[in-house]
Amino acid sequence: MKLLLLVILFLTPQFLTAQDTLRGDYRVILQANLGLSQSHIVRTTEVDKAEYSPLGFLRTLRLIWRPDHLLGMGVETGILRVSNLIVKQDASLPTGTTLELDAIPALLIFSMEKYGIEITSGVGMYNYRVNAALNDNEITASTQWEIGWMLGVGYAYPISRSFSIxxxxxxxxxxxxxxxxTSLNAKVQWQLWY
Amino acid sequence: MKIHVLFVIYFFSGFLFSSAQDNDSGRVYVLFPQEAVPYSFSGSIGATTTFVPRPIAEEEIRQIPILDANFRYNLPVNFALTGRLGSNYITNLASIGAMWSISYRRFSLSFGDYSTLWYGFATMENSFDVSAIGWLNTPHVSFGIAFDEVLISVRGELLYITSRSTRVGDIEIASEKNVVAGGSFGIYTEQPFFRNTHLLLGLKINNLSNAYQSWLAFSTFNDRLTYPEFMIGILL
Amino acid sequence: MTINQLRSCIFILTILLISWQLGACNSELRIIVPNTEIVAPALKGTSAIPNISRKLIEGVYAVQQGKARFGDTVILKHDRESLSIFCQKNSTYMVLRSGMKDSSILYAGYWRNAQSPQTGLCTLEIRNKDGAGDILQTIRPQTLTIRGAVGGSEVQPNEPLILEYVRPLFERKRERTDGKFWIIAHRGGGRNSDRLPFSENSTELIKFAGKLGANGVEIDIRLTKDGIPVLYHDENLNSRLVDGEYMVGAIGNYTFAQLQVLCRLKNGERIPTLDDALRTIVDSTNLTSVWLDIKEPAAIEKIIAMQKTYIERAQLLQAAGKRDTLEIFSGLATDEIYQAFVAHPEHLQIPSICELSISQTQKANSKVFAPRWTLGSLQNEVNSLHSENRRAFVWTLDQPEFIVQFLNEGNYDGILTNYPTVVAYNYYIRR
Known part of the structure; x- marks a missing residue:
């Protein structure tokens, strides 16, 4: 999958004609992303019968400062659903117990963009959080900051001077x-300042 | 003795015939393995953060970034002197070394070595003092590709502990000499950022035992662990 | 120019993916114990060695063959049915299961270095003519020789090892403290970073502590959300100590039932309650002291109640001749814990270990004063405590050279350590 993506990216520039992008001192870009994610997690929780889902929606916002060269810098936050477990039957946990795992990224990102193709690398902290709701309405919410990073590759097509999708x-x-x-996202990009 | 004299002559002769100048391509770099105009200087200032593995850091150790500066003074015949100074108050280090580069078109290769003297000290919760000092020797090889103004280097390093000593108050509680601590693999980009500034970004994966980054963990177990290190700097 | 920039993006992406892959080799620590199934057939068809015979085997041995790996002398000591060997060199020790067959005594197990990943398998035998015949008839033999082989962790051992009995184990004689010396294993036996076969602060590790040469354990106590004292060191549930993808944040945010279902210690055990741990110590070990490192003042009341229950239980078993004496101490490590402890109406009668100062030790009527090892041997202070019929344990001493120094120069009654095997060697080798 990763290899295929790289091959496509290598070939893409050969079919593109160079076009000058708007050149100023800098641009500030706000990006909103909505996507579907799948978590890859070492599962150790043993529940007799449960409905487990590693799939979730991903909602993120990015603010990127793009100076007059290739490299841009910014911040990213949002909500990533990591996994969801609903207990159907277990000797120790009440039926209907739900366990939701989310991560809120607070990342410093570095991004390089050309012809609308953007690669992003980020490092920072994730506010990792669990919500455990037992069917007797006892809710345990607990959070912890964890170090982490991200890597992304995407494409944005300009539909107007300010907007790209x-x-x-x-x-x-x-x-x-x-x-x-891993996640696939749709994104809307708005040039706040250029 | 003769070698030293030759070295001094070689080092200073350039001042007689040329002055420091920017390298001709307009590229700005400190780690990129390409040779540069002799007697030119480049450097970077920034920060490096290492994430010490939880199994040895436990809950007590908090990572504080090291503010650091890298230097490079280019010499004739593709040689360069390199150096680094870094400190986060608790851990302090100074490195000096040399490298030799060779380039072909956009590709560059360099071989080098640097020695690091590091010193750490802290006063623990129960008001006792701990300190550590060590000498590291680091041979390295770098490969670089220049995409116009974007310079990308990949560097492999071997970390050799010449000596290391950890003390609690006046008591030496641990020491070692002449051991290979492990190695690291790093990727660095040096490229223009805003107007005339250039940015250095790096990611390094370390596989080390008893490196200076984790001295406060006082690990008593002799094994290598993997941990990442991030670097950011503004090129001078 | 612009194509080049795009190429640079792609090149960086490729390298980052490689780095990510390298970085993904996370620093999870795995236990270091070889597969002893390889040597298990050596014990096939054997029966248990009588306790009295086991005692005759214990002692200081000279290494006749195998010095390169184990040094000149080793200590042999049993913990129930298993034999432990503590070596002079590289903090090496062995843990072996035992059995007897046809007037021979057989052992099979493994060796490892306490402070590095080196390990391997081992088999030993005391033949009839080498002394086993006499030992099984409970007679001390004139000479006692143990022969066997050691090797790597994947194959049958083949490097010869020969041990020859020299003298009995050292025992401290001092009336004031029952002549005992306490080798107290930190966190129930050692930290997870020491790669022991069981997780730190687990009942399984507590049962194993005797095989590491300990006669006492230190364990860490925290409270769950529903107020149950459990064994756990850190404030948070983290990858160093537990597996459990839904375990995030402070252990005190979870009920005990949630912890039982959703969380396992690193080597698969459950987080034990203090109740489980003390019952295990009283009923299933020969340990003679327990140091409860109390992490939360709110736990004091419940801990004291349990201390009383299990001290009584141990006394009953002792009266019935089923176990040795057992002491359970509340550990007073911080001012907060100390204040909560002395506020308890029965604190003067409850055995405690005070880490703070000698005056606070006296005020709380703590049986033991426990200074940090970096404070030195504190000879005068320790002697003065002895005159008050109190003891002194030093913590946490892990460097072999300092263990030797404290044993030789200090007058402490016990050492808290992550390496009880090293303390055991250096204690029992003394004359």
Whole structure:
């Protein structure tokens, strides 16, 4: 999958004609992303019968400062659903117990963009959080900050001077929790300042 | 003795015939393995953060970035002197070394070595002092590709502990000499950023035992662990 | 120019993916114990060695062959049915299962270095003519020789090892403290970073602590959300100590039932309650002291109640001749814990270990004062405590050279350590 993506990216420039992008001192870009993610997690919780889902929606926002060269810098936050477990039957946990695992990234990102193709690398902290709701309405919410990073590659097509739409593929990692997420997202990009 | 004299002559002769100048391509770099105009200087200032593995850091150790500066002074025949100074108050280090480069078109290769003297000290919760000092020797090889103004280097390093000593108060509690601590693999980009500034970004994967980054963990177990290191700097 | 920039993006992406892959080799620590199934057939068809015979085997041995790996002398000591060998060199030790067959005594197990990943398998035998015949008839033999082989962790051992009995184990004689010396294993036996076969602060490790040469354990106590004292060191549930993808944040945010279902210690065990741990110590070990490292003042009341229950239980078993004496101490490591402890109406009668100061030790009527090892041997202070019929344990001493120094120069009654095997060697080798 990763290899295929790289091959496509290598070939793409050969079919593109160079076009000058708007050149100023800098641009500030706000990006909103909505996507579907799949988590890759070392599962150790043993519940007799449960409905487990590693799939989730990913909602993120990015603010990127793009100076007059290739490299841009910014911040990213949002909500990543890591996994969801609903207990159907277990000797020790009440039926209907739900366990939701989310991560809120607070990442410093570095991004390089050409012809609308953008690669992003980020490092920072994730506010990792669990919500455990037992059917007797006892809710345990607990959070912890964890170090992590991300990598993304995407494409944005300009539909006006200020707006672009596109999509991207991302990989988020929280090594301390042995968790990673891959996601496919749609994105809307707005040039706030140029 | 003769070698030293030759070295001094070689080192200073350039001042007689040329002055420091920017390298001709307009590229700005400190780690990129390409040779540069003799007697020119480049450097970077920034920060490096290492994430020490939880199994040895436990909950007590908090990572504080090291503020650091890299230097490079280019010499004739593709040689360069390299150096680094870094400190986060608790851990302090100074490196000096040399490298030799060779380039072909956009590709560059360099071989080098640097020695690091590091010193760490802290006062623990129960008001006792701990300190550590060590000498490291690091041979390295770098490969670089220049995409116009974007310079990308990949560097492999071997970390050799010449000596290391950890003390609690006046008591030496651990020491070692002449051991290979492990190695690291790093990727660095040096490229223009805003107007005339250039940015250095790096990611390094270390596989090390008893490196200076984790001295405060006082690990008593002799084994190598993998941990990442991030670097950011503004090129001078 | 622009194509080049795009190429640079792609090149960086490729390298980052490679780095990610390298970085993904996370620093999870795996236990270091070889597969002993390879040597298990050596014990096939054997029966248990009588306790009295086991005692005759214990002692200081000279290494006749195998000095390169184990040094000149080793200590042999049993913990129930298993034999432990503590070596002079490289903090090496062996843990072996035992059995007897046809007037021979057989052992099979493994060796490892306490402070590095080196390990391997081992088999030993005491033949009839080498002394086993006498030992099984409970007679001390004139000479006692143990022969066997050691090797790597994947194959049958083939490097010869020969041990020859020299003298009995050292025992400290001092009336004041029952002549005992306490080798107290930190976190129930050692930290997870020491790669022991069981997780730190687990009942399984506590049962194993005797095989590491310990006669006492230190364990860490925290409270769950529903107020149950459990064994756990860190404030948070983290990858160093537990597996459990839904375990995030402070252990005190979870009920005990949630922890039982959703969380396992690193080597698969459950987080034990203090109740489980103390029952295990009383009923299933020969340990003679327990140091409860209390992490939360709110736990004091419950801990004291349990301390009383299990001290009584141990006394009953002792009266019935089923176990040795057992002491259970509340550990007073911080001012907060100390204040909560002395506020308890029965604190003067409850055995405690005070880490703070001698005056606070006296005020709380703590049986033991426990200074940090970096404070030195504190000879005068320790002697003065002895005159008050109190003891002194030093913590946490891990460097072999300092263990030797404290044993030789200090007058402490016990050492808290992550390496009880090293303390055991250096204690029992003394004359």
């Amino acid at each position: 596109g999509g991207d593929f991302r990989y988020y990692a929280i090594p301390e929790r042995q968790v990673s997420l």
